[in-house]
Amino acid sequence: MAxxxxxxxxxxxxxxxxxxxHHLFIADAEGALAITDMAGKAPPGFFDGAExxxxxxxxxxxxxxxxxxxxxxxxxxxxxxxxxxxxxxTLTNAHMGLRLxxxxxxxxxxxxxxxxxxxxxxxxxxETEHRGSLARRVQxxxxxxxxxxxxxQPATCSHCGLLLLVRDHYSRRLAAFxxxxxxxxxxxxxxxxxxxxx
Amino acid sequence: MSTGxxxxxVVVSDVVPVNDLVTRFHFRRRDGELLPTFSGGxxxxxxxxxxxxxxxxxxxxxxxxxDTREYTISVRRDDAxxxxxxxxxxxxxxxxxMVISYPVNLFSLDLRAKKHxxxxxxxxxxxxxAQTSQLAGVGxxxxxxxxxxxxxxxxxxxxxxxxxxxxxxxxxxxxxxxxDLERLLxxxxxxxxxxxxxxxxxxxxxxxxxxxxxxxPETVHFEHFAAPQPGAxxxxxxxxxxxxxxxxxxxxxxxxIEAAGxxxxxxxxxxxxxxxxxNVISSDGKFIHNDHWLSEEDHRSGCKxxxxxxxxxxxxxxxxx
Numbered sequence: 001m002a003x004x005x006x007x008x009x010x011x012x013x014x015x016x017x018x019x020x021x022h023h024l025f026i027a028d029a030e031g032a033l034a035i036t037d038m039a040g041k042a043p044p045g046f047f048d049g050a051e052x053x054x055x056x057x058x059x060x061x062x063x064x065x066x067x068x069x070x071x072x073x074x075x076x077x078x079x080x081x082x083x084x085x086x087x088x089x090t091l092t093n094a095h096m097g098l099r100l101x102x103x104x105x106x107x108x109x110x111x112x113x114x115x116x117x118x119x120x121x122x123x124x125x126x127e128t129e130h131r132g133s134l135a136r137r138v139q140x141x142x143x144x145x146x147x148x149x150x151x152x153q154p155a156t157c158s159h160c161g162l163l164l165l166v167r168d169h170y171s172r173r174l175a176a177f178x179x180x181x182x183x184x185x186x187x188x189x190x191x192x193x194x195x196x197x198x
Numbered sequence: 199m200s201t202g203x204x205x206x207x208v209v210v211s212d213v214v215p216v217n218d219l220v221t222r223f224h225f226r227r228r229d230g231e232l233l234p235t236f237s238g239g240x241x242x243x244x245x246x247x248x249x250x251x252x253x254x255x256x257x258x259x260x261x262x263x264x265d266t267r268e269y270t271i272s273v274r275r276d277d278a279x280x281x282x283x284x285x286x287x288x289x290x291x292x293x294x295x296m297v298i299s300y301p302v303n304l305f306s307l308d309l310r311a312k313k314h315x316x317x318x319x320x321x322x323x324x325x326x327x328a329q330t331s332q333l334a335g336v337g338x339x340x341x342x343x344x345x346x347x348x349x350x351x352x353x354x355x356x357x358x359x360x361x362x363x364x365x366x367x368x369x370x371x372x373x374x375x376x377x378d379l380e381r382l383l384x385x386x387x388x389x390x391x392x393x394x395x396x397x398x399x400x401x402x403x404x405x406x407x408x409x410x411x412x413x414x415p416e417t418v419h420f421e422h423f424a425a426p427q428p429g430a431x432x433x434x435x436x437x438x439x440x441x442x443x444x445x446x447x448x449x450x451x452x453x454x455i456e457a458a459g460x461x462x463x464x465x466x467x468x469x470x471x472x473x474x475x476x477n478v479i480s481s482d483g484k485f486i487h488n489d490h491w492l493s494e495e496d497h498r499s500g501c502k503x504x505x506x507x508x509x510x511x512x513x514x515x516x517x518x519x
Contacts, residue, residue, distance in 0.1 A: 020412025021384065094388040097412035120312040120389015125414030 009168040012109065012130040017042040021049060021097035024090065025071075026083075026112045028055040030132035031104025032062035038101075039069050047071045051090070053083050055108065080111055087112070091119035101127040107137045107148065110175035123172060134197040138166055139176035146176055153196035154182045163190070166197075206233065206242075210294045211268060220321065220353045221287055222260075225269045225298060233266045238329030239305035239393075239421070242269065243467060245297045246285045254453075255282040256423050256468050258324040258395075259301055260354075262331035269298070272353065274321040279425055280448050302465050305395065305421035307332065312389030314340040317377070317404055319396020323353055325421060326395065330362060343377055345369040345396070379404065383411050394420045423468030424488050424507045426450035432510050436460060436519040437479050451505035460519055462505070469507035476503055476517050483512010 015038040017023075023046070025035055032054060039047070051073040052066050063076055077083035091098075100116055102109045109128050116126060135149040138157075145159025154163050157179065164179030171178065183189040212224035227233055236259055246253040257271035273286045290296070305325055307314060314333060316326050326342055333340045342365060346352035349370055358366045369375040383392070392413060394404045401420045408418050428448050435442045436455065445454040452474055455462055465471040469489030478501050487497045489504035496502045503510070503517070 018412065018414075019410050022412075091388060095384065096386040096388060096390050096417070097384060098388055099412055099414075120310065122310075122414060122416045124416055 005168040008170045008172075010106070010110070010128075010170055010172075012128045014038075015101050015103055015127050015129045017046055018099045018127060020099035022094070023047075023050040023099050023101065024094075025050060025052040025054075025101045025103070026087070026108070027052070027066075027102070028080075028104035028108040028132070029057035029059065029062070031102075031108065031129070032056075032066050034103035034129040034131050035101070036062075036065050036069065051075070053077060053087065055079060055083065055104075080108060084115070087115055088119075091116065091121075094119075099127070100125075103129045104131055105133050105135060106130060107135065107175075110137060110170075110172070113172065114175040117172065136166060136197050137176045138164065138179040139171065139174050140164055140179050142181060146174070147179070150177075150179075151195055151197045152193050154191060154193060155179065204300055205245075205297050206300060208233075208269070208296055208298055210290055210292050210296060213290060213292055216272060216353055217351055219351060220272050220274050222270055222272045223286065223290060225271075225296065226267065228295065233269055234300055235266055236263055236269075236301035236328075237303050237306055238263055238332035239307065239325045240301040240303035240328070241305075241325075241423075241466065242271070242301050243299040243465075244271070244286075246282055246289075248281070248285050248289065253280070253282045253285065254464075254467055255425075256466050258305075258328070258421075260324040260327035262335070263328055264331065264335055269301075272321065272324050274353075276425070280428060282425075302471070304466060304471050305393070305419060307393075308391045308417075308419070311391035311417075312339065313387055313391070314338065315382075315386055315390050315392050316340060316342040317392070317394040317396070317400075318342065318344045319394075319400040320346060320351075321353065322394075322396035322400075322421075323355075323358075324395075326393070327354060327358075329393070330358070334362065340365060342366045343369065343382065345371065345377065345400070348372045379407050380411070383408055383413065391417045391419065394418075395422070398422055398424075421470065422490060423466065423470060424490065425468070426453075426507045427486075427488055427509070429486065429509045430511060432483075432512070432515065434510070435514070435516045437516050438519055445509070450507065451503070451509060455505060455519060462519055464506060467506045469504050472504075474504060474506050476505055476519055477501065478503055479516040479518050480514070481510070481512065481516070482514045483510055485510055 015034050047069045050071040052071045053075045055077050102112050135151050138147045138150045140157040143160035147158040162181045165182040167178045169178040207228045208225040209228050211226045214222040241256045241258045243254050243256050261270040275287050276283045439460045443454050443458045463473045465473040472491045486509040488507040
């Protein structure tokens with residue numbers, strides 16, 4: 001569970017069933033367990049109006065558990081990029097009464113929320129639950145390039161190669177934490193690199 | 199003292215009867231300058247000096263926010279009320295110098311919305327007059343559903359239909375026309391925000407249906423100015439200023455506190471904004487809460503009161519004022 005440090009740093013809750021006509025879940029890897037845990041609290045027939053989009057990730061587990069919930073639709077996707085057109089299509093044609101539930105890694109929650117915000121869903125109306133890796137999506141504030149799955153502090157920008165201090169300063173618009181050059185005064189300085197976001 | 203607001207010295211530039219119950223008042227600045235900018239949904243508090251009595255009532259601005267040469271409000275005559283609307287209808291004539299507050303908006307549009315769905319009941323149409331003007335000026339996407347008792351009491355229905363055509367839908371009570379709320383709320387595109395202004399019963403009905411159909415609370419906006427209700431007189435001790443006051447039958451607690459020379463903060467005077475929230479030090483009796491600000495828990499606790507609209511019945515009440 002991520003601790004609250006500065007105001008933009010997202011905090012996540014525990015999924016809970018909301019009133020609504022359609023329920024759209026997007027989850028990756030261990031995020032599936034947040035959905036199965038929530039299912040115990042859901043009213044009968046809740047998943048009859050539910051669509052689950054799931055990215056199993058490298059370990060490839062949990063899809064069977066989601067299938068057992070018998071949602072109206074279950075869509076397995078290899079990556080977030082691959083489900084994006086489908087997600088945009090769903091949101092473009094959706095009506096008020098659709099509720100969104102995001103569970104899994106911060107990168108997944110943040111990117112799905114970014115699409116939802118563009119579709120007009122307020123971030124406070126979205127149910128979220130963090131499960132699994134703490135790896136961050138980081139935007140280099142110098143070259144604007146985004147580096148996925150950052151687990152170390154500091155981290156190297158995969159675009160311009162600067163050594164970045166990964167801040168808790170988060171952008172919902174970019175769905176990324178901000179990375180700032182840690183040795184701008186003297187590039188020969190090299191602070192120790194530690195595993196900070198396992 | 200009205201928090202964060204300065205007073206505006208205005209003159210009544212026009213008084214226009216609209217129908218049997220509603221009259222429109224136009225205000226301009228006495229110094230001839232432009233009035234402050236406002237956004238659709240804003241209200242002003244109008245000071246009514248009626249002999250030795252001063253009433254302060256909030257009214258929504260209904261003119262276009264794009265034109266600040268004048269402010270306009272529409273006042274529905276309430277023969278059973280505390281006299282504010284009757285004062286406006288009977289005493290206020292063109293040329294009268296009056297004082298109004300700066301505009302305050304507690305019912306603003308959320309401009310992130312993809313679409314604005316507006317539901318008005320009766321005189322609750324007034325904030326939507328300004329909001330529709332504001333949105334029409336920038337090509338905004340809106341739809342207005344307006345319920346009125348009869349066609350002749352459908353204040354500004356003709357103006358709105360002329361301006362916006364089929365974006366305005368009318369429902370007349372006397373013709374048994376009802377909003378199909380379930381269908382309306384279920385067929386709105388994702389990203390729609392809902393705005394409702396009208397009688398308390400209508401607001402509650404719409405909010406309940408919207409919540410159960412999965413509209414998140416952030417997307418549902420409402421405004422209902424509760425007029426202070428008359429009631430049995432009661433005594434109050436103001437602990438901070440060391441005064442004991444009597445609240446008259448036709449007076450609100452806030453007005454009685456002000457009449458004693460104590461100046462609590464306020465904005466809306468209608469139980470909406472929360473500015474005049476007052477701590478109760480001790481009480482022996484029953485609170486009559488009429489506000490939309492405090493939570494049910496606060497109401498039950500007996501520790502807080504909104505003096506603009508709420509009253510008290512019982513032996514003693516001590517407030518932190």
